[in-house]
Amino acid sequence: MARWSVTATSPSSSKTPHADGGPFYRRYLLDQAVSLRARAVSHARYRRLRDHLMRGSVDRKRRRWRIFESLTVLTANDGCCVYCGRTSQTMDHVIPLARGGADELSNLVPACHACNNSKNDKTPVEWWTGRWLKGSWRGKGTPREGGWSLDIKDAGLRELYLQAHEQTLAILGCIDEVLAEIEGEERASWFLWNMPFEYPSSFWTADMCRHWYASRIEKGKADGWPDSRPDHLRK
Numbered sequence: 001m002a003r004w005s006v007t008a009t010s011p012s013s014s015k016t017p018h019a020d021g022g023p024f025y026r027r028y029l030l031d032q033a034v035s036l037r038a039r040a041v042s043h044a045r046y047r048r049l050r051d052h053l054m055r056g057s058v059d060r061k062r063r064r065w066r067i068f069e070s071l072t073v074l075t076a077n078d079g080c081c082v083y084c085g086r087t088s089q090t091m092d093h094v095i096p097l098a099r100g101g102a103d104e105l106s107n108l109v110p111a112c113h114a115c116n117n118s119k120n121d122k123t124p125v126e127w128w129t130g131r132w133l134k135g136s137w138r139g140k141g142t143p144r145e146g147g148w149s150l151d152i153k154d155a156g157l158r159e160l161y162l163q164a165h166e167q168t169l170a171i172l173g174c175i176d177e178v179l180a181e182i183e184g185e186e187r188a189s190w191f192l193w194n195m196p197f198e199y200p201s202s203f204w205t206a207d208m209c210r211h212w213y214a215s216r217i218e219k220g221k222a223d224g225w226p227d228s229r230p231d232h233l234r235k
């Protein structure tokens, strides 16, 4: 069989897109938009169509963060993921964009890739509670026995839920503390005046700046985020 005949009927080409606004239809329209761009019909027209399609989607256009803003978030909580304590790699929207969360610093905490991906578009309460309850019944569980967790063996659903509730409150407390740190005025002002104001580029990413300025950030922290505003801006 010739190689090209295998690809002649791909599963996606046999489907007919429906105008129900579902993900498949959106994908189809997006492909149309991309082919518009490929044909260079009109860049403005392509952009209008793309923006229209992306509205309400999880992958809608996000705000671009300046380097100092990214560093304000990434280095909070001692540069560790709020959820697991490993080194932070990304900024996580506490209330996901897809759930109406704001694209603001007051909704961002440092997280690692694994936690950010696992949390996805869940709220912290849904994610953390689900995480604790997940896999608790293997095989022959009943609501009153059969659950297992790190601390309580053979617990019922109620005990397990109470434990999940406690753990969730603990993680919410951590999030609150880190958000307070990020929004702290002196610290935020220090980052504004001491870290690059530019948007990240391919040769100057936020991650590179984080390593480059690590000792300066350490010193700023040790000195209690001294007022670094230019003289004419001080009271």
Ligand SMILES: [Zn+2]
Residues within 6 Å of the ligand: 081, 082, 083, 084, 085, 086, 111, 112, 113, 114, 115, 116
């Ligand atoms: Zn993590």
